[in-house]
Amino acid sequence: MQADVERFLARLLTDRGFRERFLAAPADVARSEGLTPEEAEAVARMPARAIRTAARSYQHKRESSAAAGARNWWANWLGFKRR
Amino acid sequence: MQSDRVGLGWRPELAAGIFDALDRIDVLEVIADNYLDAPRRQRQALRTMARRVPVHLHGIALGLAGAEEVSSKQLDRLARLVNEVEPESWSEHLAFVRAGGIEIGHLAAPPRTEASVAGAAKNLRKARAVVGSLPHMENIATLIEPPCSTLSEPAWIADIVASSGCGLLLDLHNLHANATNFGFDPLDFLSKIPLAQVACIHIAGGEWITAPDGEERYLLDDHLHDVTEPIYDLLTEMAARVSQPLTVVLERDGAYPPMPALLEELDRARAALAAGRRRQQA
Numbered sequence: 001m002q003a004d005v006e007r008f009l010a011r012l013l014t015d016r017g018f019r020e021r022f023l024a025a026p027a028d029v030a031r032s033e034g035l036t037p038e039e040a041e042a043v044a045r046m047p048a049r050a051i052r053t054a055a056r057s058y059q060h061k062r063e064s065s066a067a068a069g070a071r072n073w074w075a076n077w078l079g080f081k082r083r
Numbered sequence: 084m085q086s087d088r089v090g091l092g093w094r095p096e097l098a099a100g101i102f103d104a105l106d107r108i109d110v111l112e113v114i115a116d117n118y119l120d121a122p123r124r125q126r127q128a129l130r131t132m133a134r135r136v137p138v139h140l141h142g143i144a145l146g147l148a149g150a151e152e153v154s155s156k157q158l159d160r161l162a163r164l165v166n167e168v169e170p171e172s173w174s175e176h177l178a179f180v181r182a183g184g185i186e187i188g189h190l191a192a193p194p195r196t197e198a199s200v201a202g203a204a205k206n207l208r209k210a211r212a213v214v215g216s217l218p219h220m221e222n223i224a225t226l227i228e229p230p231c232s233t234l235s236e237p238a239w240i241a242d243i244v245a246s247s248g249c250g251l252l253l254d255l256h257n258l259h260a261n262a263t264n265f266g267f268d269p270l271d272f273l274s275k276i277p278l279a280q281v282a283c284i285h286i287a288g289g290e291w292i293t294a295p296d297g298e299e300r301y302l303l304d305d306h307l308h309d310v311t312e313p314i315y316d317l318l319t320e321m322a323a324r325v326s327q328p329l330t331v332v333l334e335r336d337g338a339y340p341p342m343p344a345l346l347e348e349l350d351r352a353r354a355a356l357a358a359g360r361r362r363q364q365a
Binding site: 001002003005006007009010011013014038039042043045046049050051052053054056057058061062 | 149150151179181182183185186187188189191193194196198199202225226227228229230231292294295296298299301303
């Protein structure tokens, strides 16, 4: 289901521990998160290198946003979400 | 008939230079999210600026292409800003930014499926109902090919345009980065999306980054570097292929060069557009 895969991707990109557990046993972790066998197989095929690179890029963007403070729109957004 | 226009993304760091060079800037694109909670005085200043130069509002946090229904509260705040500023148009991204209570903090590519086409169309209908107009929707860069996709990116974009009636904001650096990282021909991509619906274009620069294991490089869309030749070539290609006027915006988010260098990039974009228009008439 679309929402399940998006939730899985969101966690993969933001939760380092979850990401490393997934990369150690992709299909098993995907199935344990409630994805269908077909979805689990599809996410398990994602290249580990691309996942790690993307996650690092997202992390960098979040940190840059926090460092930039109020001038940065992502910081504003994340700050708003934290309130 | 309106002609092609070339402008710049409004950034507070560039404010003085922008006001000094308004005769060379046809349009300004303003990040809407920066003004949603801004004091009244800042919003009035934005409204005043929009009376002097055409302003486009660019949203980044709605997540309109996600499976989750777009937040009514977020749309209400955007609608208030649009009503106050009266921009020429507004735009958002073909992306999801949250799922299941998790905020990603940036734009992410959803699985390209019939379900996400339907979800985007539903969110866009709601956006139009609340804001009063449809946004132009922008293609995003991604380092991960979205899993579980059943549609190619151009087919997915074409289906969202067909089902929602939205216009497109075509980001040429995002296209170039995806084409480079995933090994497809950007000209083939252009031949498969509804080019007649492209109203605006983004140009920007990026940088090569190396994977954590040092084994592979990816082109990252970071908006921190100068626009490169392949982007101008794609801009010429667009101007040669479409008949409608195009509004081009240079995005720069940091590592700002002196204002004359940015204005030179705008002039290069104008030259690229003119070359494409000449090719079309030949």
